[in-house]
Amino acid sequence: MYKGSLTTIEDLSNGQVEDILDLAQEIDGNRDAFHGLASRHLMASLFLEPSTRTRGSFEAAMKRLGGDTVTVADPKSSSMEKGESLADTIRVWSGYSDLIVLRHPWEGAARLAAQYSDVPVINAGDGSHEHPTQTLLDLYTLRKELGTLTGRKIVLCGDLLNGRTIHSLIYALLRFSADIIYAPGEGLELPDHVLHKIEAEYNRPLQRVRHPGLEALYGGDTDESGAEVDAIYMTPSQPHSLTLIDSIQMEIEIDKEESFAFYVTRKQVEREGTAGDGPGKRYPRMDAKVLKETGFSKAVIMHPLPRVDELSPAIDSDPRSKYFEQARNGVPVRMALIALMLGLKPWKHGPEGGGQARGELPVPKTRGIVWLNQNCISRIEPLNATAEFTFFDRPGERFVCCYCERETFPAFYAYPYGEVYHPIEERPSRPMDPSRGTFFFDEASARASNFRPSKKMADGVQGNV
Numbered sequence: 001m002y003k004g005s006l007t008t009i010e011d012l013s014n015g016q017v018e019d020i021l022d023l024a025q026e027i028d029g030n031r032d033a034f035h036g037l038a039s040r041h042l043m044a045s046l047f048l049e050p051s052t053r054t055r056g057s058f059e060a061a062m063k064r065l066g067g068d069t070v071t072v073a074d075p076k077s078s079s080m081e082k083g084e085s086l087a088d089t090i091r092v093w094s095g096y097s098d099l100i101v102l103r104h105p106w107e108g109a110a111r112l113a114a115q116y117s118d119v120p121v122i123n124a125g126d127g128s129h130e131h132p133t134q135t136l137l138d139l140y141t142l143r144k145e146l147g148t149l150t151g152r153k154i155v156l157c158g159d160l161l162n163g164r165t166i167h168s169l170i171y172a173l174l175r176f177s178a179d180i181i182y183a184p185g186e187g188l189e190l191p192d193h194v195l196h197k198i199e200a201e202y203n204r205p206l207q208r209v210r211h212p213g214l215e216a217l218y219g220g221d222t223d224e225s226g227a228e229v230d231a232i233y234m235t236p237s238q239p240h241s242l243t244l245i246d247s248i249q250m251e252i253e254i255d256k257e258e259s260f261a262f263y264v265t266r267k268q269v270e271r272e273g274t275a276g277d278g279p280g281k282r283y284p285r286m287d288a289k290v291l292k293e294t295g296f297s298k299a300v301i302m303h304p305l306p307r308v309d310e311l312s313p314a315i316d317s318d319p320r321s322k323y324f325e326q327a328r329n330g331v332p333v334r335m336a337l338i339a340l341m342l343g344l345k346p347w348k349h350g351p352e353g354g355g356q357a358r359g360e361l362p363v364p365k366t367r368g369i370v371w372l373n374q375n376c377i378s379r380i381e382p383l384n385a386t387a388e389f390t391f392f393d394r395p396g397e398r399f400v401c402c403y404c405e406r407e408t409f410p411a412f413y414a415y416p417y418g419e420v421y422h423p424i425e426e427r428p429s430r431p432m433d434p435s436r437g438t439f440f441f442d443e444a445s446a447r448a449s450n451f452r453p454s455k456k457m458a459d460g461v462q463g464n465v
């Protein structure tokens with residue numbers, strides 16, 4: 001875990017995820033036996049963005065354990081309104097409480113909080129970055145309903161671009177060897193940085209496939225060819241390059257009797273860049289007609305909630321609909337997480353428990369890049385959050401921010417012992433290697449760091465590309 005905190009789902013090893021789910025199951029069967037476990041503990045619940053379920057279930061979980069909570073749920077009533085930094089807010093609250101649960105609109109906010117806190121921090125959603133505890137309760141629900149995740153298909157529907165629950169869930173599903181079928185709203189496909197991470201860090205190939213059965217989700221007729229539905233199917237089979245996915249066309253089948261899940265999400269209208277937000281855009285919707293037409297008898301319908309109009313209330317009483325149960329599962333799962341993170345129950349597995357336990361990535365890092373993601377905490381609180389960038393050379397050379405995990409492609413480079421900077425196209429050899437101390441930046445930060453343009457640039461000679 002990053003400084004004893006849960007900032008992304010990758011802070012947990014597979015073994016630790018299993019510890020949480022196993023303890024949650026134990027709590028679910030005998031909740032009263034756990035009352036009093038946290039009786040000397042206080043949880044600070046800092047929700048600086050709207051929330052109903054996540055805050056409610058965290059506070060219910062703490063109280064069911066016999067602990068207490070203090071809440072700040074309205075940013076307007078806090079000192080942040082007076083211009084206080086998140087780092088200071090966290091320093092103060094870590095002196096008041098034993099555990100901080102933070103929801104925040106800025107990406108990477110939980111990582112910054114973990115840096116400045118003396119007590120564990122739990123990320124309850126940071127912008128469109130991640131929502132790891134939603135993923136834990138999603139995994140708990142999936143395991144309960146499907147028995148196992150290995151080889152099970154999960155159809156992710158809706159706003160895959162901005163949905164933080166989707167991003168955390170994908171990484172977890174890949175680690176537990178599920179197959180993911182991807183049914184995005186038009187213009188709301190998975191962002192490149194998530195696709196690249198899947199390919200580079202999880203080594204899971206992406207294939208463009210056709211699934212006629214899924215056309216019903218978009219209001220189409222399954223009796224027709226279904227040719228318009230593409231999904232990206234991630235399987236543990238052979239690797240191949242992302243750039244090929246457009247050219248691959250195959251068909252996948254979901255058997256009518258197969259156990260699998262639909263994970264439906266709403267359009268995240270409050271986030272920037274909701275390109276799919278507009279009239280006439282296709283958006284997947286789950287309703288009685290889809291259930292009838294597709295005829296999947298063992299489908300499990302999930303949704304992190306709140307729903308808007310992508311999930312019809314007409315199917316609430318259908319036995320396949322599990323979203324309210326999923327929300328209910330948030331309490332035992334969060335009870336288990338709190339108990340383990342406060343050391344009130346022992347972990348059976350450590351960070352080496354398998355899967356992707358992030359820790360420190362064994363790849364070079366660099367500094368000095370000006371970062372363009374307006375919602376990244378390193379942009380908003382640069383004095384408290386110095387962005388470090390991890391360098392990857394596949395699938396393409398890119399730098400990933402340690403806070404928001406978005407990628408950037410710097411335009412200039414310079415050697416630390418030199419005085420001039422050069423266009424990136426003129427770099428002498430591939431791959432670029434920040435471990436040798438090379439700086440990468442945009443022009444403004446190159447100049448701000450007292451580098452001068454190379455002679456070629458100053459003479460107005462363009463690079464040779």
Ligand code: NCD
Pocket residue numbers: 053054125131134164165265266304305306
């Ligand atoms: C989700 C969130 O906040 O990201 N809600 C939740 O925590 N259950 C999903 C959403 O708001 O759409």
